[in-house]
Every structure is written in structure tokens, then in C-alpha cells.
Amino acid sequence: MRAEYPASIRIVRVPCTGKVDIVFILKTLESGVDGIYIVGCEEGNCHFMVGNIRARKRIVKAKKILETIGLEPERIEMFNLSAGDGVKFVNIAKEMTERILKLGPSSIPRNAVIMEDIEEAI
Numbered sequence: 001m002r003a004e005y006p007a008s009i010r011i012v013r014v015p016c017t018g019k020v021d022i023v024f025i026l027k028t029l030e031s032g033v034d035g036i037y038i039v040g041c042e043e044g045n046c047h048f049m050v051g052n053i054r055a056r057k058r059i060v061k062a063k064k065i066l067e068t069i070g071l072e073p074e075r076i077e078m079f080n081l082s083a084g085d086g087v088k089f090v091n092i093a094k095e096m097t098e099r100i101l102k103l104g105p106s107s108i109p110r111n112a113v114i115m116e117d118i119e120e121a122i
Contacts, residue, residue: 003086005093017041017078018051025062025076029108035075035100039089042080052080072103 014020017040025036038059040052056078063073077096081088 003090005090006097008097009093016046016048016051017055018046018048018053020055020058022058022062022065025058026065029066029071029075029106032106032108034106035077035096035103037076037092037096038078039092040078040080042082045082071107074099074103075106 017038020038028036038055040055041047043052046052059076059078062076066073066075077099079092081092
């Protein structure tokens with residue numbers, strides 16, 4: 001049986017979550033996306049040593065930035081799981097979709113330019 005995640009989820013593959021930059025996350029929200037979640041290796045099992053730990057720190061900082069500019073930090077989250085745990089991945093996708101639906105659309109107008117606000121918050 002093949003588990004399906006919500007159709008609204010868009011997957012962006014990167015070699016390591018440690019390559020996901022805060023600016024990329026914030027620009028994605030700026031483009032009109034209502035929420036983002038990062039799925040990385042289990043802690044201690046990163047092929048790039050500490051990429052997932054670096055990503056976790058960036059997510060924490062991005063959440064603080066969102067809070068500073070008046071957006072819900074719950075729009076961003078990070079999860080750690082093994083590559084073979086497809087069922088957990090689907091459950092996370094459903095959980096995040098429900099969370100974002102409860103939060104409603106982002107208050108950032110589509111394609112708004114908020115980087116100036118974000119740069120001040122950093």
C-alpha cells in the first residue's frame with residue numbers, strides 16, 4: 001500500500017538540510033507560501049556530520065525573525081526522521097498541512113517585498 005501526502009505539499013530536494021539557508025526560507029514565505037517544513041536526517045546520523053544540527057539552529061532563528069515581523073513562528077518547523085520512514089513523512093505532511101490550514105493564509109501579500117523588514121530583524 002502506498003501512502004499519499006497532501007497534494008498541496010511541494011518537495012524541494014537538497015543534498016543536506018544544512019544547505020537550507022534562512023534567506024531561502026524567508027524568500028519562500030515572501031513568494032506567497034503559507035508554511036514550510038524541513039525534513040532532515042535523524043540527529044547524529046547526518047552524512048555531512050552536523051548539517052541537520054546547523055539546519056535546526058537556522059530554523060530556530062527563522063522562527064524568531066517571523067515573530068519579530070509579526071508572523072506566526074509555527075509556519076516553520078523542522079523534523080528529523082530516517083530516509084526509510086515514509087509513513088512518518090506522510091503523517092508529518094498531514095500534520096503540517098492541518099497546522100497551516102488552522103493558521104490560515106499568511107498575512108504577507110503574495111510577492112510582497114519584506115526582505116527589508118527581515119534584514120532589520122536579523
